[in-house]
Amino acid sequence: xxxYKFKPSKTIILYEIVGxxxxxxxxxxxxxxxxxxYLFGSMETPVNTVESIFESIMIxxxxxxxxxxxxxxxxxxxxxxxxxxxxxxCKKIRDNNGHWHQIEKYIENHSNASFTxxxxxxxxxxxxxxxxxxxxKENCNE
Numbered sequence: 001x002x003x004y005k006f007k008p009s010k011t012i013i014l015y016e017i018v019g020x021x022x023x024x025x026x027x028x029x030x031x032x033x034x035x036x037x038y039l040f041g042s043m044e045t046p047v048n049t050v051e052s053i054f055e056s057i058m059i060x061x062x063x064x065x066x067x068x069x070x071x072x073x074x075x076x077x078x079x080x081x082x083x084x085x086x087x088x089x090c091k092k093i094r095d096n097n098g099h100w101h102q103i104e105k106y107i108e109n110h111s112n113a114s115f116t117x118x119x120x121x122x123x124x125x126x127x128x129x130x131x132x133x134x135x136x137k138e139n140c141n142e
Contacts (some may be wrong), residue, residue, distance in 0.1 A: 009070075009071060009074045011140060012068060012070055013067055013071065016063070016066060016067050016070060017063070017067070020059060020060070020062075020066075021061035023059055024056050024059055024060075027052060027059070028052060028056070028057055029053040029054050031047055031048065031049075031051075032047060033112075034047075042079065076112070078110060078111045078112065080110055080111060086103070089098065094107040096121070
């Protein structure tokens, strides 16, 4: 039941690599061809390879950090999707091995969600509506 619609880690990491590569490419194109001089008529600047190498290394360090953080965050994502077989009576969920599990346990095991329990008004009325203590409590709340 637990699967990804697409491979987010491969797709997102590829986009990040392409994006940082384009930034480095623009940096070198600007350094070699002096783009501001030709586009805007600004003062011509000489090629400074040491500065460009330093800037490229800094961009690569930032890229590696960003990609590592992205990979870490993507490992934290869990997605429940598709058809989940659920008992119409007790609401247990059947796993791929044919075993039935309480819905709360199944979701806790397949996601980062956790549950807390309470009773809605309708269920409280159904369960305790005939009890005198409950009727007294209801009369006090009105």
